[in-house]
Amino acid sequence: MELEDIIKDENIVFKKTKLLNDKPLSYCPGCGHGTVHRILMETIEELGIDEETIGIAPVGCAVMAYEFMEIDMQEAAHGRAPALATGIKRVYPNKYVFTYQGDGDLAAIGTAETMHCCNRGENILIIFINNGIYGMTGGQMAPTTLEGAKTSTSPYGRDVSTMGYPIRITELIAQLPAVRYVTRQSVHTPAAVRKAKAAIRKAFEYQSEGKQGTCFIEFLSNCNSGWKMTPAQANKWMEENTFKYYVPGDIKDNFKLLKNPIIE
Amino acid sequence: MAKVRGAVVIDKEKCKGCGLCVDACKFQVLQLSQNVNLKGYTPAFMANAENCTGCTNCATICPDAVITVYRVKENN
Ligand SMILES: Cc1ncc(C[n+]2csc(CCOP(=O)(O)OP(=O)(O)O)c2C)c(N)n1
Ligand code: SF4
Ligand code: SF4
Ligand code: SF4
Ligand SMILES: [Mg+2]
Numbered sequence: 001m002e003l004e005d006i007i008k009d010e011n012i013v014f015k016k017t018k019l020l021n022d023k024p025l026s027y028c029p030g031c032g033h034g035t036v037h038r039i040l041m042e043t044i045e046e047l048g049i050d051e052e053t054i055g056i057a058p059v060g061c062a063v064m065a066y067e068f069m070e071i072d073m074q075e076a077a078h079g080r081a082p083a084l085a086t087g088i089k090r091v092y093p094n095k096y097v098f099t100y101q102g103d104g105d106l107a108a109i110g111t112a113e114t115m116h117c118c119n120r121g122e123n124i125l126i127i128f129i130n131n132g133i134y135g136m137t138g139g140q141m142a143p144t145t146l147e148g149a150k151t152s153t154s155p156y157g158r159d160v161s162t163m164g165y166p167i168r169i170t171e172l173i174a175q176l177p178a179v180r181y182v183t184r185q186s187v188h189t190p191a192a193v194r195k196a197k198a199a200i201r202k203a204f205e206y207q208s209e210g211k212q213g214t215c216f217i218e219f220l221s222n223c224n225s226g227w228k229m230t231p232a233q234a235n236k237w238m239e240e241n242t243f244k245y246y247v248p249g250d251i252k253d254n255f256k257l258l259k260n261p262i263i264e
Numbered sequence: 265m266a267k268v269r270g271a272v273v274i275d276k277e278k279c280k281g282c283g284l285c286v287d288a289c290k291f292q293v294l295q296l297s298q299n300v301n302l303k304g305y306t307p308a309f310m311a312n313a314e315n316c317t318g319c320t321n322c323a324t325i326c327p328d329a330v331i332t333v334y335r336v337k338e339n340n
Contacts, residue, residue: 001269001336001338003271003313005336006269006270006271006318006334006335006336007271007273007334008334011334011335011336012332012333012334013270013318013320013333013334013335014320014323014324014331014332014333015332015333016329016330016332017329020329024278024328025327025328027327027328028280029280029281029282029305029327030280030282030283030284030327031327032327033327034326034327034328034329035325035326035327038326038327038329189288189325190288190320190321190324190325193324193325194324230283231282231283231284232283232284232287235284
């Protein structure tokens with residue numbers, strides 16, 4: 001069998017979702033942001049809810065997410081996506097609403113908005129991209145940066161005695177009673193990507209029930225430029241180091257805590 | 265016996281040469297080119313096309329969604 005016999009439209013088993021347009025993504029080669037964009041748009045397409053979904057873009061490397069995602073979107077000021085999402089969801093309770101936020105956006109400048117949105121149990125999905133760094137602005141330390149990790153603002157490594165501990169904001173959010181579903185996923189291998197996609201689907205299905213209850217998905221993702229590694233090295237490093245502190249898996253489901261979320 | 269054959273088409277100009285698909289392929293189908301595209305990246309290509317099963321692992325890991333995967337059952 002020749003390649004021409006295989007490469008025919010009727011034999012397609014995977015192609016780019018139509019909810020990502022043809023613009024080249026503005027991310028560095030191998031960056032996890034692109035992978036999360038893709039599985040998010042694939043899920044919305046598969047659920048057939050693209051006309052009913054409104055996304056909120058953050059400030060951070062994903063600041064131009066609305067340029068690539070072919071759905072209704074709005075841009076928030078840095079960290080304020082959950083506040084904007086609250087307003088949109090309350091005006092349009094039948095729309096699906098998600099925020100897309102980095103760890104600087106969600107766990108530093110936007111901590112208050114995030115916590116209170118979750119504490120109110122707004123019926124939205126928060127997508128949290130934890131790459132342990134401020135990618136966009138040149139690799140500064142984030143609240144999530146691991147102990148000892150070198151960044152442009154922690155050149156000798158994060159010292160917890162002066163800089164505090166890496167914050168497990170996802171575990172903190174899981175404690176809030178109005179939060180329905182909390183999970184930590186990653187996009188560093190094909191198997192992990194498939195699992196992460198199933199989590200997105202579950203969150204949208206919960207949102208469709210129209211009940212109070214925020215869904216929160218953390219994605220451990222590489223910032224290979226900020227970490228100064230190749231994409232493959234960065235994914236491997238994440239698995240060997242990040243996963244020990246930020247343990248992947250479901251933390252809360254349908255309002256029930258699944259494991260003791262504060263480890264150690 | 266029916267054998268599964270696959271193939272991928274990679275959008276050469278939009279590929280950023282990150283290499284994640286090369287590592288994700290269990291059948292060593294993909295390699296990065298020695299030549300650069302218009303953006304200066306070395307795009308992935310099928311170096312061992314006959315080994316492809318159409319498993320979609322490469323497309324699943326590609327952050328830039330530039331891989332299309334095809335699969336057929338070959339009867340012989
Ligand atoms: C009010 C305000 N303060 C600071 C900045 C500068 N700034 C832009 S992006 C960013 C951090 C982004 O980090 P993160 O949210 O982790 O996103 P990433 O780029 O890593 O995906 C900061 C501090 C800003 N744009 N607006
Ligand atoms: S700086 Fe980091 S987070 Fe931003 S696009 Fe590059 S790899 Fe991704
Ligand atoms: S479809 Fe599977 S076998 Fe074919 S190139 Fe991609 S990863 Fe390799
Ligand atoms: S994963 Fe995608 S962008 Fe990266 S080298 Fe492969 S085809 Fe190119
Ligand atoms: Mg970040």
